[in-house]
Amino acid sequence: MNHPTITDALEDPAGTGESGRKKIEWARQHMPIMTSIDEDFGSERPLEGETIAMAMHVEAKTAVLTEVLAEAGADVAITGCNPLSTHDDVSAALDRHDAITSYAKHGVDDEEYYAAIEATLDHEPTVTVDDGGDLVMAIHEEHPELIDSILGGCEETTTGVHRLRAMDDDGELHYPMFAVNDTPMKRLFDNVHGTGEASLSNIAMTTNLSFAGKTVVVAGYGYCGKGVAKKAKGQNAHVVVTEVEPRRALEAHMEGYEVRPMAEAAEEGDIFVTTTGNRDVIVEEHFERMTDGAVLANAGHFNVEIDLDSLDDLAVARSEVRDGIEAFEMPDGRRLNVLAEGRLVNLASPVAMGHPIEVMDQSFGIQAVCVREMVEHAESYGPGVHGVPDELDREVAEIKLDAEGIGIDALSDEQAEYMNSWQHGT
Structure with missing residues (x-):
């Protein structure tokens, strides 16, 4: 063909x-x-x-x-x-x-x-x-x-x-x-620094909003989520992490982030960033709890992390309020703003340049x-x-x-032999 x-x-x-x-x-x-x-x-x-x-x-x-x-x-x-x-x-x-x-x-x-x-x-x-x-x-x-x-x-x-x-x-x-x-x-560079920097920079350029003083909810604390959380914290945001895996949740807690279920985080978040790679991370029950003006962005992969069908069903009106931002108006007048049609915000927003x-x-x-x-x-x-x-x-x-132009050390023969032997003790 x-x-x-x-x-x-x-x-x-x-x-x-x-x-x-x-x-x-x-x-x-x-x-x-x-x-x-x-x-x-x-x-x-x-x-x-x-x-x-x-x-x-x-x-x-x-x-x-x-x-x-x-x-x-x-x-x-x-x-x-x-x-x-x-x-x-x-x-x-x-x-x-x-x-x-x-x-x-x-x-x-x-x-x-x-x-x-x-x-x-x-x-x-x-x-x-x-x-x-x-x-x-x-x-x-x-x-x-x-x-x-x-x-x-x-x-x-x-x-x-x-x-x-x-x-x-x-x-x-x-x-x-x-x-x-x-x-x-x-994984250690692309996922952490690439996703973290590119996602937040594209959210900022698309919305023209600051992260400082806002509550940023990061869904998922894998390598991408760690990057988004770290970079948001570095811009003086209050970061809340949601997780389904107990060890990652504990890791986020030990690294100083507030860890909450999404149903609770939905009530206080100003900006939501999904990084899970899974579907239905933010759904109807969360939309119903969000505050007016909440910003929703996906930094995972496919456009299934935010349940846009349910959001559309809830909305009484929807409109493009800024290039790359669609506002969904709820029956009580609240407006929830979705970036880049729920697709990868760092690559699909109007100003996207990727990592x-x-x-x-x-x-x-x-x-x-x-x-x-x-x-x-x-x-x-x-x-x-x-x-x-x-x-x-x-x-x-x-x-x-x-x-x-960065130089590093090399193991000596004795060090290499020591590291590869089970016979050496204290």
Whole structure:
């Protein structure tokens, strides 16, 4: 089937692609890890002859990863993993690369979204790179004939890894996938600092409100929730954490946050940020308790964390009160404000730029070396979810330290022997 690319869909593709190219080049200037990997990949061409299908947030940092994979010898077909996170100008710039076809377009409906995923699969990929799992699900559910020719793939985010592990547990994941989200160089920086900073900065820019003196309710205290809570506290907000996992709740308590059930937190929160990756985190009973003017944002993944259907049913009116903010008026006159249609606020709000460049340099460095690993050593990995080999994680960390001019110590032979021996005592 002949699917239209982003260039086909735009009225002024030349102008749009030029502005996207500027964004990509700005990102490249601040991505030393990807620059180093690009130099190695460009000379070694480790992906020669491979076809990569990608479903990612198509913006400037992702574009750098996409081009690095293409310069390594791969043909790349890319689309978005969220209807509102694509930057059309960046997508158009990518589509002008001889080895890249982009189907990503901002503001698509569900039918167009899944048609674009289908378009990437028409390229018959040998490797998949995913953010959220939609690409892998489409292959297994709609195109199982592709599985035998796929070497493996990589998954970027918490939600996608959860879905893959559920597939794996059911014996339904039929090719190897690296859980990029779970490796330290991704989880400790992207999830904590990336999600924390990007979510709050986009909430602030969208609303033009301050966090200082407000009560910020953070739903979920995983790595993303920790980042949001930490950054909000740093901006002088009072932070309340809600959790379903007792050890994470206790951790939040011991780190100085107030921990409450959502039903109680709903009564005092000014700004709510969901970070769970699960559905129905804020529902009807919570809407009924919220104060006038409450702001609701999602920093998890899919737009199911806030029950928008129930909120719509409760509302007597709804209107766009500011670009990217929809107010739902309750029968008693209270207004509850939803940002970015309940989608990822750091990527789907009108001013969204995603995570900071330096953070994504690390995450996409891991993605790049994992794609190389899967191509070069696919026979070492059976179907299922695999952790990123520690030596790859360390490789990316060492590149970053070198780029920052940071030196560290090394274990002496005696120290290494001591640490690896069970025979040494006190």
